[in-house]
Amino acid sequence: MNKIDAKVHSGGSDRETAARDWKSGYQAQVREGKTVRNRSGLEIQPLYWPDEEVDATYDAKLGFPGSGPMTRGIYPSMHRGRTWTQRQLIGLGRPEDFNGRIKKILKSGASALSIIPCNSVYRGVDANEVEPELLGTCGTVINTVQDMDISLADIPIGDISIGLNDPNPFTMLAQLLIVAEQRGVPWSKITGTSNQSDYISHFVANHMFYRLSLTGARRVQLDAIEWLAENVPNWNPLSVVGQHMQQAGATPAQAMGLTLSSAIQYAEDCMARGLEPNKFLERFTFFFDISISFFEEVAKFRAGRRIWARLVEERFGVSNLRAKRFKFHAQTSGVDLTRQQPLNNISRVAVQAMAGILGGLQSLHTDGYDEVFTTPTEGPAKVAIATQNILKHEAGLCDVIDPLGGSYYVETLTDQMEAEILRVIAEIDEQGGMFKAVENGFVQKAIGESALGFQEAVDTGEQIVVGVNAYQEEEEETVLPAIDRPDPDWMQGQIDRLAAYKANRDQGGVTTALSDMRTAARSESENTFAAIVVATRAGATQGEIIAVLRDELGFGRPLVVA
C-alpha cells in the first residue's frame, strides 16, 4: 500500500493531488507527535488507499476523508485526530440526584453530558399532574429553571457540550438558556444538541417524545431553528433520528433511508421559509441505532454518509463542505440485549460499539448490560463507559481512518446498502415526502412489517440469539445490581419544590408571558420559540407552556397503525 510522504511529494496524478489536499487537512487537525506503532513495532499510517492503477474508481466512490464523497469519514483526521465524544444518557430522580451522578460520570471519562427528563416531561405535564409512582423512574424531574439550575450545579455549562433530550417545543433548552443568563454565560458559548427534536420520527416509532400535534410541532421546530441560528449560534437545533425507527423494527437500510427522508423534509421546510441550506445544514446532526449485525452497520453508516453528501448538493445546491458533513451520534441497540445470561450483553455492546466506531461516528452511547431489566443502574453504566475506553485505548481502533475501507466485502456491501437506502428514499418521495408518508401511516406499516419479520426469524430459530433460542442454560442466579427506584419521599419533596417555586414567582409576569406566547402561536409572523424563552424567564413551568401551546397548535395523538 501507499507510503504517504513519498507519494504526496511526488506530485502528478489527480489521486496524488487529492492525497496532498487530504494530508494538509489532516496535518491542520493533528499535531503528530511520535510515530504510531503497533505492538510489533511497525509504523501505522493514519490512512491507507489504493494506487491509481489498482483502483481507478476510488476517487469517485470513496475519496479521501473530509471531502468528496465522504464515504470514509467527514473529517480529514477522524478518530486519529480527535476521538468520538463519550455521551452517556442518564437521568434519574430529582435534579440533585442527576447532578451527583453526572459529576461521577464526568470524572470516569465521559466528555459531554446528556440529560434525560422524566417521562412526565415527555408527556408535557408537571410533577403534580402525574401518577406519583412513575415520577422520576425513567429520568430527572425537570419542570422549571430552578430544576435545571440544580441539575447543572457546578457544571461549567459554557465549556461542555450538552445533549438535551428535549422534544419539541424545547422547554428544557429555554430553561438552559435562562440558567446561562443567570450565571453570566453568554449564549454564544452554549454548545450542544436538541436531541429528540425530530418530531416526525416520534410519530413514526415510539410515541414517546411528542407533546404537540404533527403540524404544531412543525411550526415550532422551524421557529426554533430560525431563532437559534441568530441567538445561540453554536447550538444544533436538530438531530434527525433513525434510532427510534430501527428500535421499533426497521431494518438498518430502512432506518437509514427513512432518516434521510426526514432530513430532506426538514431541509425543504427550512428552505420554504427562505433559510439558506449552505448555512442551516451545518447544524443538522443525526442519531442512529447500532445493531449487532456488524458489517451491515458499518456499511449502513458509510453508505448514509456518501448519500447525504451527494444528495444535499444535488437536491439543495449545497456547495459548503461543512453543510455536507453527515455528523452523527449513535447508541448501541437495546433490542439486541437479552434477559437470559445478562453478562453476555457486555460482549454485544462491545461489538455494536465497534461497528459504530469503524463506521465513523462522532459521538457514542453504550448501553448498560442491565437495560433489559430496568433503566440502567450505576455499576452497569460504568462498565459501558469502560467498554468505550477499552476500545479507544487498548484495541487501537482509532489508529487508522476507515480501516475497513477497501475490503471487497465491505465495499460491495456499502454499494448494496446504498442502493437499498436510495430505494427507500424514492418510495418516500413517491408518497409526497416524509411528513405525508407518516401522516398516512405508510411508514408505520412498513416498520411494523419489518419488526414482525425479525421476530419470526427469532421464533423459528433462523436468527440465533444466544441464551434465547440457542445455548440456553438452566436459569441461574443472575448477578444484577439492585434496581434503583426513587424514594417516594424525595419525589414528594420535588412536588413541594414545584409548589414553592410557583408561590414565589411574579404571577402577573407569568400570566402576561403566557398570554403573549398564545398570541405568538396564533400569528404566523411571530416566533413561538422566542416567546417560550420569554415565558420560561418569567417563571412559567414546562407544563404551563405546553398546555397553552397544545391549546393553540394541537395536541399530539399517536398515529398508530395496528
Next chain:
Amino acid sequence: MTLDTVIPARVLVTKIGLDGHDRGSRIVAAYLRDAGMEVIYTDPWQKLEAVVALALQEDVDVIGISSLATDHLLVPKLMKALDEAGLGHIRVIVGGIVPAEEEADLLKAGVSRVFHPGSGREEIVEAVAKLAVDAADDRTDD
C-alpha cells in the same frame, strides 16, 4: 365452558402510564390475532379508568399490558380498579421490562403472568388461550 369452546378469546392489548414504545404490544397483538383471537388494540398512555371502561364495554377475557419504561408500577392500581368495577374475572398479563423484585409484587397484586423479553409466539399464545378460558369459566360461575 371448556377448552374446545368455539367463542374466540377476547383480548385487550394496551399501554398505560407515560411511555409510548409499542414494538412489543404490536407484535403480541399480531400473534394473538393470527391465533384467531379477537384483539382490541389501543394507543399508548391509556388512563386506568379508560382501560377499565374499555374492558367492560368490549367484554374481554384477558388484558395485556405492555411496559417498557416502568409503567408496570401502575398495574396494582389497575387490578384494584378492575376488581371494584366487578371485572375480577378478567385475567391480566404484563409483558416487557419488569425487574424480578417487581414481578413478585405484580403477581401478588393478582397479575396472572409476566412475560419478559425473549418470550416466543407459542408460549404467549398458549398462555393467553388458557387464561381466556379460565376467565370465561369464572364469569359463568358468577
